[in-house]
Amino acid sequence: MLDLLSGFITELRNAGLPVSLTENLDAMEAIQHIPLEDREAFKYALGATLVKNNAHWRSFETVFEVYFSLRGPEYKIDGTESDLDDFFREMQEQMDQMRQGPGEGSGGAMEQLTAEELMSILMSALMNGDQAMMRALARQAVQRFAGMEPGRPVGGTYYLYRTLRNLDLDGMLEKLMEQSRQQVGGDLTSLEERLERDEYQDRIEKFKQEVEAEIRRRLVADRGAEAMAKTLRKPLPEDVEFMHASRDEMQNLKKALQPLTRKLAARLARKRRHGRKGPLDFRNTVRHSLAYGGVPAEPKFKYPRPAKPELVVVADISGSVAAFARFTLMLVYAISNQFSKVRAFVFIDGIDEVTDYFKKTEDISEAIHRINTEADVVWVDGHSDYGHAFEVFWDRWGKEIGPKSTVILLGDARNNYHASQSWVVKEMSHKARHVYWLNPEPRSYWNTGDSIVGEYGTFTDGVFECRNLRQLEAFVEMLA
Amino acid sequence: MAHRFDSVQEVREGLRNVNYLADDGIAGVVFLADRLGKPVLVEGPAGTGKTQLAKSVAEMTGARLIRLQCYEGLDESKALYEWNYKKQLLRIQADRNSGSWSEVNDDIFGDEFLLTRPLLEAITADEPVVLLIDEVDRVEVETEALLLEILSEYQVSIPELGTITAKQVPLVFLTSNNTRELSEALKRRCLFLHVDYPQMEREKEIVVTKVEGITEMLADQVARIVRSIRQLDLKKSPSVSETLDWARTLVLLGLDTIEAEQAKETLHILLKYQSDITKAAKELAVD
Numbered sequence: 073m074l075d076l077l078s079g080f081i082t083e084l085r086n087a088g089l090p091v092s093l094t095e096n097l098d099a100m101e102a103i104q105h106i107p108l109e110d111r112e113a114f115k116y117a118l119g120a121t122l123v124k125n126n127a128h129w130r131s132f133e134t135v136f137e138v139y140f141s142l143r144g145p146e147y148k149i150d151g152t153e154s155d156l157d158d159f160f161r162e163m164q165e166q167m168d169q170m171r172q173g174p175g176e177g178s179g180g181a182m183e184q185l186t187a188e189e190l191m192s193i194l195m196s197a198l199m200n201g202d203q204a205m206m207r208a209l210a211r212q213a214v215q216r217f218a219g220m221e222p223g224r225p226v227g228g229t230y231y232l233y234r235t236l237r238n239l240d241l242d243g244m245l246e247k248l249m250e251q252s253r254q255q256v257g258g259d260l261t262s263l264e265e266r267l268e269r270d271e272y273q274d275r276i277e278k279f280k281q282e283v284e285a286e287i288r289r290r291l292v293a294d295r296g297a298e299a300m301a302k303t304l305r306k307p308l309p310e311d312v313e314f315m316h317a318s319r320d321e322m323q324n325l326k327k328a329l330q331p332l333t334r335k336l337a338a339r340l341a342r343k344r345r346h347g348r349k350g351p352l353d354f355r356n357t358v359r360h361s362l363a364y365g366g367v368p369a370e371p372k373f374k375y376p377r378p379a380k381p382e383l384v385v386v387a388d389i390s391g392s393v394a395a396f397a398r399f400t401l402m403l404v405y406a407i408s409n410q411f412s413k414v415r416a417f418v419f420i421d422g423i424d425e426v427t428d429y430f431k432k433t434e435d436i437s438e439a440i441h442r443i444n445t446e447a448d449v450v451w452v453d454g455h456s457d458y459g460h461a462f463e464v465f466w467d468r469w470g471k472e473i474g475p476k477s478t479v480i481l482l483g484d485a486r487n488n489y490h491a492s493q494s495w496v497v498k499e500m501s502h503k504a505r506h507v508y509w510l511n512p513e514p515r516s517y518w519n520t521g522d523s524i525v526g527e528y529g530t531f532t533d534g535v536f537e538c539r540n541l542r543q544l545e546a547f548v549e550m551l552a
Numbered sequence: 553m554a555h556r557f558d559s560v561q562e563v564r565e566g567l568r569n570v571n572y573l574a575d576d577g578i579a580g581v582v583f584l585a586d587r588l589g590k591p592v593l594v595e596g597p598a599g600t601g602k603t604q605l606a607k608s609v610a611e612m613t614g615a616r617l618i619r620l621q622c623y624e625g626l627d628e629s630k631a632l633y634e635w636n637y638k639k640q641l642l643r644i645q646a647d648r649n650s651g652s653w654s655e656v657n658d659d660i661f662g663d664e665f666l667l668t669r670p671l672l673e674a675i676t677a678d679e680p681v682v683l684l685i686d687e688v689d690r691v692e693v694e695t696e697a698l699l700l701e702i703l704s705e706y707q708v709s710i711p712e713l714g715t716i717t718a719k720q721v722p723l724v725f726l727t728s729n730n731t732r733e734l735s736e737a738l739k740r741r742c743l744f745l746h747v748d749y750p751q752m753e754r755e756k757e758i759v760v761t762k763v764e765g766i767t768e769m770l771a772d773q774v775a776r777i778v779r780s781i782r783q784l785d786l787k788k789s790p791s792v793s794e795t796l797d798w799a800r801t802l803v804l805l806g807l808d809t810i811e812a813e814q815a816k817e818t819l820h821i822l823l824k825y826q827s828d829i830t831k832a833a834k835e836l837a838v839d
Contacts, residue, residue, distance in 0.1 A: 094740055098588065105587040106560070106580070113560050116580040124739040126595060126730075126746040263812035263836055267776045270783070274752070331730055338731045 077103075080139045084122060087131045088308050091122050111140070127328055131308060137285060138292055187238075190216070194239070198248060198275050206275075210282035213239060218287060231287045241276050248272045310541040314396040314512050322395065325541065329399065332545060333406035339549065350374035380412040381478045381505070381551070386465065388483030389449065390420045390456045396512035396538070397482050398440050403548060404480075405430050405439075412476075417469070418443055419461035422451030425469070456486060458528075459493035466496045473500060478551065479507045481532070485518075485525035492524050498531040509535040510547065556586045556613055556723075572601070572608035573750075573758050581745040582609060582723075591703050591724035593688075593739065596747035598729055599791025603686055605747070606725035610682035615723070618677070619684045620670040622691045631698055632708060634667045661712040671702050675718045682723045688738075689728040696735050699726075703741045752779045755795060763799045773810050774799045781822065781832050790822040798822045812836060 077100065084091050098121040106117045115136055123132045190212065197205040217238040218231040252268050310328060312321045356372035364370070385404055387397035401416060408414045408430075415427045424447040429439040451460060473479065479500055501507045509532045511518065511525055518535075519526045529535040538544050557563050564579040574582070582605075585592045594602045610617035620631060628634075640660040647655075668676060674683040685699065702708055706718035726742060728734060750758065756775035760766060774795065782789045790798075798821045807814060816833045823829045 090736075092736075092740055098590070098743075101588060102584050105584060110560070112576045113580045116577045117584055119577075120581045120584060120592075120743040120745060124593075124742075124744045129746065263777075263810070263815065266836060267773070267780060270780045271776065274779075335730070335732050 076139065080118075080135065081122070083135050083139070084132065087135060088311065089123065089128050089131060095122055095124075114140070127310070128308060130324075137288055187216075191239070191244075194279075195244060195247065198244065198272065198279065199251065201275055203278075206279050207282050210279060210286050214283055214286045214290065231291075232284055235283055235287070236280070241280070245269070245272055245276060310545075312541070313539045314399060315392065315539070317395060325399070328541060329402060329406075332541065333403055336403075336545060336548060337407045337410065380410065382413045382415075382474075382476045383411045383551075384415050384417070384473065384477050384479045384504075386417045386419070386423075386461075386479065386481050388420070388456055388458070388461075389418045389443070389447075390454070392486070393482070393484050393512055394444075396510075399541070400480075400482055400510065400538075400544060401440065401443075403544060407548070417465060418447050418449055419458075419465075420449045420451075420454055421457035421460055422449050423461040423464050424448045455488045456483070457490045458483065458485060458487045458524075459491040462496040463493050466499065470496075470499070470503075473503050475503070475505055477504045479504045480551075481507070481509045481528070482512075483509075484511055484513045484523060485509075485528055486521065486523045489522050492527050494524075494527050494531060497528050501531050501533065507532040508547075508551075510538040510544075511535060512538055514539060557583050559583070566612040567608055570608050570611045571761050572604060572612075573754060573761065574605075575750070575754060578605065578745065578747065581743055585723060585743055588743070589706075589721045591726060591742045592745055593726045593728065593734070593742035594745045594747055595728045595730055597749065597789070597791060599793040600747045600749060601792055602727040602747055603684065606682055606684040606727070609723060609725070610684075613680060613682070613723070615680040615682045616677065617682050617684060618670050618674045618722075619686060621686045622688050624690055624692065626691050626695055628698060630669055631671050631695075632669055632702075633672045633710060634669065635661070635712075636665045636667050640665050663713075666710075666713070671699075672708050672716070674722050674724075675702065675706060675708055675716060677722070678719060680720060680722070682725065685724065685726045687729060688726045689731045689734060693735055696738050700737055700741065703738070749782060749789065750792065752776065755779070755792065758792060759795065759799045762796050763803060766799055766803050767808055770802060770808060770810070771799065774802065777810065777815060777836070778822070780836070784832060784835055786823070786828045786831065787825045788823070788828065794822050 081091055081096055081099070099118055102117040102121050103114065106113045115133075118136065119129070119132060123129055190209070193205070194209050194213075196202075197209060213235055214231070217235045219234060249265070249269060249272065310332075312325055314325075317325060350373050353372045353374040357368050357370070360370050360372055361368040383404065385401065387401060389397045397418070404411075404414060404416075414430075415425065416430065417423055417425050426439075426443050426447050429442045429446075451457070481497070497507065509525065509529055513523070515537050517523065525535060536543070536547050538547060557566070560576075560579050560583045563583045564574055567574045567579065567582075581592055584590075594605060596602055607617060609615075643660050643665070647659075666672075670683070674681050688696070688699070703724065706721055707715050709715045726738075749755075752775050755778065756771050759771040759774055760768065763771070778790055778795050778798075798818060801818055801821050802810065802814075805814070805818075815836060819829050819832055823832060
């Protein structure tokens with residue numbers, strides 16, 4: 073009877089969520105206490121028992137939508153005391169129904185409307201924030217504009233694009249703003265204008281989500297939950313690859329970075345304080361021995377003060393690896409109090425020091441922005457030239473690298489067939505405490521084409537693959 | 553086991569009566585916690601009413617709230633129980649002349665010499681209790697293990713006395729600010745609830761119920777402005793408690809509507825970093 077639920081949980085595991093057996097059992101028990109027709113409660117019951125990390129909530133929601141989307145609130149069961157069996161059978165039935173004729177049961181009256189009328193209804197619904205109306209309209213819009221055909225092998229984004237193109241929501245926003253200006257009679261103050269805009273944007277965003285959900289619902293009906301879940305499977309934020317992240321994923325990564333740095337800083341501070349014992353503190357021991365009549369019964373140890381490493385980050389910020397460099401710099405600066413000093417250098421084919429950008433502002437993202445716009449990193453043509461950048465680095469700042477410094481080189485070492493000048497890295501490793509290389513490319517791509525990471529790597533203390541946040545975090549923890 | 557609540561709706565109404573506006577997720581999880589007899593791990597940004605949830609649930613059910621504030625260095629003797637060794641010493645001295653060894657030995661490890669700390673107290677209580685373990689992410693990973701027995705079995709093992717089992721299953725809330733990853737073992741034993749900044753409508757309602765003498769209109773504006781500010785990329789987004797402080801300030805200033813100018817002047821109540829204030833002021837004025 074619980075086929076659907078176990079399929080759901082398998083899918084969650086496939087998506088990378090750690091669901092243990094006990095949690096699975098908890099979920100089974102939990103849904104027995106929840107009225108099944110209440111879809112929201114059902115979702116939260118599953119969420120509370122299965123998802124134990126907020127970063128995973130989005131993945132959970134997607135899978136949930138796919139598996140249980142056919143049970144919208146508009147499909148009410150008549151018999152209230154239906155048990156699980158009925159519930160799932162009904163769900164199956166609905167799925168079959170949908171397969172035969174998608175879109176049946178959506179607002180019948182709406183089908184006679186012309187496109188213009190539809191738009192004006194949508195506009196007034198957005199104006200009033202009418203949820204039910206928006207939902208109905210979303211269905212109608214999908215049915216009319218998406219042109220979905222069963223069995224057609226295109227992704228949901230294609231249908232989404234087609235639907236939204238026909239609706240012209242950006243134009244809608246302007247019209248809405250215009251209308252609210254008229255309502256007030258005259259101009260809005262800038263504050264009011266801003267608030268109104270945010271409000272409408274929020275509503276339009278909700279409408280888009282409705283459209284998306286509707287498309288997904290139909291695709292599930294067409295292809296079945298399992299196949300659908302597979303195409304929708306997205307990596308968790310900490311597993312997203314820096315080099316291939318979409319704009320959306322980048323946003324999520326940014327959000328994930330902040331709590332992560334907080335955690336990392338707390339963990340490092342703790343590591344520093346605990347687990348190490350310094351040498352005997354003689355004075356303190358004698359002082360405490362007075363309490364025991366001069367017998368040093370309680371030895372006291374010196375508080376350990378391990379030296380904080382001095383960090384020199386040299387990052388390639390050319391197009392292909394810019395995102396990675398940005399994240400690493402953000403992470404390093406967010407926990408910069410764990411290091412005695414952090415210096416940052418960026419290069420493409422020229423090199424420039426950017427430490428000051430971080431000093432002047434508290435806002436890391438602003439500093440990064442300034443790096444991208446102001447730093448003088450182009451020498452000849454703006455294609456990566458590691459050799460030249462390293463050479464200049466060694467000339468100008470080489471003498472400042474000492475036995476306390478740890479040098480981190482960031483980049484994919486794709487040198488565009490220029491001279492490698494790997495002697496610089498060799499010299500560095502003689503002078504510095506450690507030299508590490510972080511490479512955002514998968515290990516299998518190393519040393520192919522113009523990548524010469526192997527040549528540089530032989531002189532470093534280690535080359536690390538750093539494709540996602542998880543690997544980056546592990547590296548930084550090792551470092552401090 | 554008798555259940556405290558009949559439906560999710562009842563939880564919601566009940567919380568509303570004690571001035572806590574729960575959304576679907578919160579009410580649903582509290583309801584499940586009661587039904588399944590499991591602790592709830594509440595996580596989310598600071599100032600979103602995590603601790604208040606436990607307090608409100610206690611108030612709603614008329615239960616006593618027992619609170620364990622976690623901090624680094626918290627140990628068994630402060631969380632679970634401790635032997636009152638001074639009293640034990642006195643007992644031994646008083647008995648020095650009379651009594652055999654075995655009698656004294658049994659005696660000094662009895663209930664009389666046991667100092668109960670919050671966790672044990674919650675378990676041994678006769679009346680209904682709500683146990684709040686606040687900021688559990690502040691204790692070390694090793695100390696977390698202390699909690700495991702009590703969270704899964706509702707019992708405490710004391711070597712000298714044996715196992716003490718709960719007389720009634722308390723509702724347990726653990727809060728975490730997510731400064732570190734909690735152990736899998738702990739998470740597995742709990743229901744997970746993430747409390748985020750509320751939706752605009754709910755925030756407005758919260759402002760209306762919590763701030764005396766505020767007009768509907770002003771509350772609406774407050775909620776909208778706060779939402780706009782949260783969309784900015786700030787070091788610290790305004791929390792619900794800061795929203796409330798701000799609303800109270802505006803009421804004290806005797807305002808009915810907010811103009812950009814006044815919003816700008818009172819921003820420091822909402823935001824705590826100078827760079828954030830500058831940024832928000834700029835955004836609100838120009839855009």
